[in-house]
Amino acid sequence: MQLNILLNLAVAGGVALVTHEGGHYLAALCFGERLKFRFEWGRLFGIVPVPRWVWTMPNMAEWKQRVVAVAGFGVEFLCAGIAVALGWLWLLLVASCHIIAYPFYAGDSSDFRLL
Numbered sequence: 001m002q003l004n005i006l007l008n009l010a011v012a013g014g015v016a017l018v019t020h021e022g023g024h025y026l027a028a029l030c031f032g033e034r035l036k037f038r039f040e041w042g043r044l045f046g047i048v049p050v051p052r053w054v055w056t057m058p059n060m061a062e063w064k065q066r067v068v069a070v071a072g073f074g075v076e077f078l079c080a081g082i083a084v085a086l087g088w089l090w091l092l093l094v095a096s097c098h099i100i101a102y103p104f105y106a107g108d109s110s111d112f113r114l115l
Contacts, residue, residue: 012093015083016094021072023074024068024072037055054109072111073095
């Protein structure tokens with residue numbers, strides 16, 4: 001039972017990562033830009049290390065930057081909704097925890113800084 005829970009959380013975490021960063025990437029691509037990602041460690045409450053992929057916002061109109069910033073969580077929650085419709089709640093759980101914890105570890109690379 002516990003192995004099943006851990007496996008579901010690990011898969012949901014991976015799907016959340018790919019859909020979130022993929023959302024940013026695809027939104028930027030729609031505007032003719034390509035994002036380059038780099039790995040960094042965030043710090044949850046300044047203490048707990050959190051692995052994360054960070055990208056630099058391309059130089060484009062402010063409204064386009066907002067679209068690229070929002071696209072990460074937008075696509076993540078769109079996929080979570082699809083997963084729920086298919087009977088898999090784990091992605092919604094992980095995505096919800098992600099958006100709640102995000103402001104506490106994202107630092108200067110926060111997607112929310114542009115909103």
